[in-house]
Amino acid sequence: PLIAVLPGDGIGPEVTTQARRVLEALDLGLQFEEAPVGGAGYLAAGRPLPPDTLALAKRANAVLFGAIGDPRFEALDRHLRPEAALLGIRRELGLFANIRPASLFPGLEDASPLKPEVVANLDIVIVRELTGDVYFGEKGRRTNVEGLRQGFDVMTYNEAEVERIAKVGFEMAKRRKKKLCSVDKANVLETSQLWRDVVNEMSTDYPEIELTHMYVDNAAMQLVRRPTAFDVIVTGNLFGDILSDQASMCAGSIGMLPSASLRAWSGDNGMYEPIHGSAPDIAGQGKANPCAAILSAALLLRHSLSDEASAQRIEKAVGAALAKGARTADLGGSLSTTEMGDAVLRELA
């Protein structure tokens, strides 16, 4: 199988290197091909998502993605900024389902700003819709009737889009604790009301799943108050973006959280990336936590290569390294990115 490696910007290359080392160590006969993306793509080819990079991503069995974002390119036109690459791949590959598990590895209670009893045994999954919502609706600048500059972005979902992501949520819940919480803002938004209606309609197909609905403001609060009360959360692109970053704090550090972006439940052609960004402030210093990238490699094996055994080997190795006290700076330790990678590799061996 061919793995497209797109390291991207900032700490992206550093953490991706460690994830690739781990995959190579498993000796699964994987082939790797690397290509520039984001700010790196712009520097190399004048576009954040060079055609060759996109072609590679489409050709590969799975994409291992680092991170994008570089303040040097913030003033460029939107289609030239690093973010355009990430949104472009998601759309071009049809990766509508973003799976963001948030679990607390034992021993990381100390690293979380939340009280240990609040986060102990945390094991939740956020299923975020990834190719619709206000991210991909019509958007632009115009001058209004009073001559004022105005910005606009259309938030929208249709029933088919809601159905396919809700199905991922229900199926995920079925394989877990059978609790699905759908998050929206139906008391204000028509898009959310349609979302809620469709999810309710589907629930008759899943009588064994306990379905609840929660407004996003309340969900943001409950994820701090009692995160362990959740099992699977399904929500739209924008709310999922916010809630999953927030939930990372329950897991000790955003440096721990992997994600899978899929276009089908089976995971064909998926993309795998840490949920953290490019962290330009610490880029190139060897300080970044590679665990999120390494755990993303585990998701790659699970979802795109159906290799559950190898996925679990990686996850256990990360857990074992942490249990022995391996910690990067974000977790209160002093290991470098490479040393943390080494620690995981030792446990794999």
Place this chain on the structure above:
Amino acid sequence: PLIAVLPGDGIGPEVTTQARRVLEALDLGLQFEEAPVGGAGYLAAGRPLPPDTLALAKRANAVLFGAIGDPRFEALDRHLRPEAALLGIRRELGLFANIRPASLFPGLEDASPLKPEVVANLDIVIVRELTGDVYFGEKGRRTNVEGLRQGFDVMTYNEAEVERIAKVGFEMAKRRKKKLCSVDKANVLETSQLWRDVVNEMSTDYPEIELTHMYVDNAAMQLVRRPTAFDVIVTGNLFGDILSDQASMCAGSIGMLPSASLRAWSGDNGMYEPIHGSAPDIAGQGKANPCAAILSAALLLRHSLSDEASAQRIEKAVGAALAKGARTADLGGSLSTTEMGDAVLRELA
């Protein structure tokens, strides 16, 4: 001065009663007039915001608001649901500036799910825009070209709307620690990019204020990771809704957080309400924490009646009652709503 009292639904009446008792005890010569709103308005007059209620709110010097929301009316047309009343008053009174302070009263560290050292001395203010954004843009249902049901809501701001709320943020920061963090999602949204541009343009008028920008996903994370690093946050309607509910957990309980909704920096005709909702699950049981409502009455005196001394008397009385151990259930105690009101009144005397 005339105070319009709109208790609303669920626990609204219970907590508002205590806030009114506190205002009455101060003997400031206030007149009170009550009217139904939300589900209560619908029951009394067939509309969530009866014309008499709106007229009273406009006539009054300030509005003391309880909470709205009642699951019995969720299936009604949007304009008949309780929420329509709240959105209607905000729009009709032009209350574009929602001030949501979040401070931790000493002794409440235990009530927060966050570690005591993370929330100690918390004192932040979220300035939320309240009459624009995806809340008030065009919205509806339609059938798309493929014959599918589709929901849509237009997110939009114009430069004048951004300017007036940013000014409130800058002015607030000027009176505090001189740090303003503007929260948006400019890497994806055009509305946010305009927001960021306008805030940047204004910053030249406030050279003494340290202005930063943060993406909303990161802000949601930082509000858990290191909430005390913030001073004033200014953001749009939707992001402010989410972040302020979330921030309430840093203050121990959402039952502690008041808010002021203003149409001018001076506070003329403001509306004052707890940020918590109607909590139908505990309504009528005398369990609700009235502190958020009582502290909203303090904001009413500060902003609408320019009576800083009385505002501080109330805030100190709440602090003193808590310091003596007065706690409702949400704070881990067993006082009823009325008993908590009594405890505050004792300290006022």
